[in-house]
Amino acid sequence: MTLAIFGNRVNTLGQGPLLPTMVLCQPDAAKSCGACCGLYNYADSSRPALVRRLRKRTKRFWETMAAGERPEAFAERILREEDFSKRYEVIYCCEYLGFLDREEKRVGCLLHPAVHGGEDLRGISFYGRELCAGHLCPSHQHLTEKQKRILIRVLDDWYLYGLCLTDIDLVKTYFQLLSDRVGEEVRPERMEEEGLRATVQAFFSWKVSWPFRSEETGRLGKYFFDGSEYMIARIDYERLGRRTSPFHPLFLSFTSEFRSGEELDQGEAMIRANLDRFTRFYLEKKPLALERPCPY
Ligand code: SF4
Ligand code: SF4
Known part of the structure; x- marks a missing residue:
């Protein structure tokens, strides 16, 4: 069984008429989603555990970059230090998911070009650049535009937003x-x-x-x-x-x-x-x- 709604990535771009009009991943400054990067697939995916994990990881990432080291060095450390026990073994929990803002309102990809002045570093990740950039989860096609707008309007919390919209x-x-x-x-x-x-x-x-x-x-x-x-x-x-x-x-x-x-x-x-x-x-x-x- 494919559990695409929880995490597995498939390339969905280039599907012509099936493409939805509204992208749900980073809708505004108040929240975002990281479900398909494996956010909720840790054995302990409670909010406090995820906040601790993403906070520490984000800090580590920027320290690594500031030291002039490669992002792969960050990944090696994280994979060594963190507990990657999973809920579902077949779904990857990506080590490059972190917080995108100081206020910790938005989760997202630390390798995304928007974070690196246009340079796309996702090629070094488990899924690779093409899958990371090309994936849109089934919610984009199955939810109506009105339903999407309502979710974006009423949910202003990344943890709940990603859980509900998927x-x-x-x-x-x-x-x-x-x-x-x-x-x-x-x-x-x-x-x-x-x-x-x-x-x-x-x-x-x-x-x-x-x-x-x-x-x-x-x-x-x-x-x-x-x-x-x-x-x-x-x-x-x-x-x-x-x-x-x-x-x-x-x-x-x-x-x-x-x-x-x-x-x-x-x-x-x-x-x-x-x-x-x-x-x-x-x-x-x-x-x-x-x-x-x-x-x-
Ligand atoms: S909205 Fe869908 S495609 Fe976007 S980050 Fe969440 S699960 Fe992934
Ligand atoms: S590299 Fe970025 S977009 Fe790709 S799975 Fe990891 S966190 Fe998600």
Whole structure:
């Protein structure tokens, strides 16, 4: 199984009409994504662990460059010093991923030409220049332009941004549920309204703070690794004494592990309350034209 959404790079440029219009990797100064460079594939991919790793690595990188050494010398040190235990063995964790700004708001490639006055150093990396420059993850094709704009508008934190935007099931299922309730594809411009923005933010924050989250190292969203192969995680509804939940894809994306039917009921109630809240805010100010379509 290819886990392209988590890290494996494939060259997607040159695919003509499939090319998306909006690139999600570095959308603005407040956040960025490094998922396909293996950011979330460390055995400990918690936020504090990644911050420590990227901070130290970035410092080391610039010290190496300031000393006039080759970037390969930096890589040798990092590969020797850091713990590269992985969640999924087949996904490479690139040692050249670091912070791009002093404020540590943006993760990104320390070999990128934008960082070196136009000189592209990515040729020395594991994937090489062509794959690094040519890859766009499946989210670019599977998410609608409106969904992309909403994610960029509401998520201002690199850790959460990368986790959410690469979870296509999570994003598409959530927005489909919302669209079904409000009667149109959710409009990005409505995210200027505090109530709506906060509700969407609260939903996506469950990607890291979901109370029924499994702590198994091999789990990430709906996938888990049993030591030999990747599988889609399951929720044993029969054991819980419940029917398959209408929010099943969301539960998998939140890496859920319910210990009882009551916990499952609580999870459903949380999601339903979020959807209801959004719907109430959204319809309060829905333009008249949409509520009463012209009969002609
Ligand atoms: S948005 Fe996609 S292509 Fe860009 S860095 Fe993230 S995972 Fe990679
Ligand atoms: S060289 Fe840069 S773009 Fe390529 S995988 Fe490493 S960090 Fe990502």
